[in-house]
Amino acid sequence: xxxxxxxxxxxxxxxxxxxxxxxxxxxxxxxxxxxxxxxxxxxxxxxxxxxxxxxxxxxxxxxxxxxxxxxxxxxxxxxxxxxxxxxxxxxxxxxxxxxxxxxxxxxxxxxxxxxxxxxxxxxxxxxxxxxxxxxxxxxxxxxxxxxxxxxxxxxxxxxxxxxxxxxxxxxxxxxxxxxxxxxxxxxx
Numbered sequence: 001x002x003x004x005x006x007x008x009x010x011x012x013x014x015x016x017x018x019x020x021x022x023x024x025x026x027x028x029x030x031x032x033x034x035x036x037x038x039x040x041x042x043x044x045x046x047x048x049x050x051x052x053x054x055x056x057x058x059x060x061x062x063x064x065x066x067x068x069x070x071x072x073x074x075x076x077x078x079x080x081x082x083x084x085x086x087x088x089x090x091x092x093x094x095x096x097x098x099x100x101x102x103x104x105x106x107x108x109x110x111x112x113x114x115x116x117x118x119x120x121x122x123x124x125x126x127x128x129x130x131x132x133x134x135x136x137x138x139x140x141x142x143x144x145x146x147x148x149x150x151x152x153x154x155x156x157x158x159x160x161x162x163x164x165x166x167x168x169x170x171x172x173x174x175x176x177x178x179x180x181x182x183x184x185x186x187x188x
Contacts, residue, residue, distance in 0.1 A: 002140035010133025014126035021118045022093070029069075029095030029111045036071060037097035037109040044101040051081050068114035073099070075107045091115040 044050035070085040092112050099107040 002137050005140060006133040006137035009136050010126075010129045013129035013132070014122050017125045018118065018122040021121065022115070025093050025113055025115065025118060026095065029093055029113050030097070031095070032069075032071075033095040033097040033109050033111040036111065037099050040073060040099045040107070040109055041101070044099055044106055050101060050106065051075065068116065070112045072110040072112070073107060074110065076105060081107065088112060088114045089116075091119060 040050075068088060070083060070088055072083045073081045075081055091114070093115055094110055094112045096108050096110045098105045099109055101107075
């Protein structure tokens, strides 16, 4: 039982952390793609040749922050028009948004983020969870044994006290008896 509780505690923390971080990164990638797509849509709807003007946009103020991410702009056929940064190694997560032009959807903005920082943070949380799980396991294994030892010691002391009290009463009876005392056994 102690091992099962410790394993649940050790696994729940990193699993929950990863799940929450993954969802947050997925939402942030989609939001970043939508924001970037809004800027690209402005260029695409006003430009005669948006494919020529958009690469300048990705190089300017829309370059990603310190986060390990790559932004791609693709036309409606899927051909890459521009990208920022180097391709990322797995694990990654992506979010995309449609770029609209005068004639409707003309392309897509894709924001791809590396999940390595999340995985590394999850490993750190897993290490802390494992330490916490071991502490819980040790506590659940040691404390009941201590309580059992204390209970046994208390019972042993109570037995000694009861024996001494009985012996004292019998000694008083023997010292104060005027007549003889007969002791009998079951077998005669």
